[in-house]
Amino acid sequence: MNYKIDKTEQYALISLDETTFGAEITPAFEKLVVQLYREGYTNMIADFAKVTEVDNDGLTLIRKATRVCRNEQGLFIIATKDDDLIDEIDSAKVPELVILPTTEEAIDAVFMNDLENDFREESDDEFDLGEENGFQEEKY
Numbered sequence: 001m002n003y004k005i006d007k008t009e010q011y012a013l014i015s016l017d018e019t020t021f022g023a024e025i026t027p028a029f030e031k032l033v034v035q036l037y038r039e040g041y042t043n044m045i046a047d048f049a050k051v052t053e054v055d056n057d058g059l060t061l062i063r064k065a066t067r068v069c070r071n072e073q074g075l076f077i078i079a080t081k082d083d084d085l086i087d088e089i090d091s092a093k094v095p096e097l098v099i100l101p102t103t104e105e106a107i108d109a110v111f112m113n114d115l116e117n118d119f120r121e122e123s124d125d126e127f128d129l130g131e132e133n134g135f136q137e138e139k140y
Helices: 026-038 056-071 083-090 103-121
Strands: 003-007 012-016 044-047 076-079 098-100
Touching (some): 012 026, 026 056, 044 103, 083 098, 098 103
Parallel strands (some): 012 044, 044 076, 076 098
Antiparallel strands (some): 003 012
16 A cells, blocks of 8 residues: 555544555555554544545445544544545445545544534533522523
8 A cells, every 4th residue: 555644643644645445455554544543543534636446345444444533533534526436435324424625624624623522521611500599491
């Protein structure tokens, strides 16, 4: 498998230099995903700019990688502008898979997801009416 990887604190960007994402490269790609996950990366961007075809093995791996990232509140994102490839991947109905046209948009999505996760984790009592004060939330 020919690829280049860029790692930052928030994500790992895997730029594939392959035209087919299939049985020949999925074992190596799966090993890379596992390695990145063990290093603490839960946001992974796969740059499919050169990819024109995905087979069943590739779709299965996309499903696995998406599930691994989502289980840790991260994202697995595919970056491609190829409409035929997008249709092919979409037809697999991979839950919570994100497909965006550029790596720049994918990076923005990672940062937005991290912000949303941070907001969810904060316990914000600022708007709590205080049931102990006689207020009932469902009335308002």
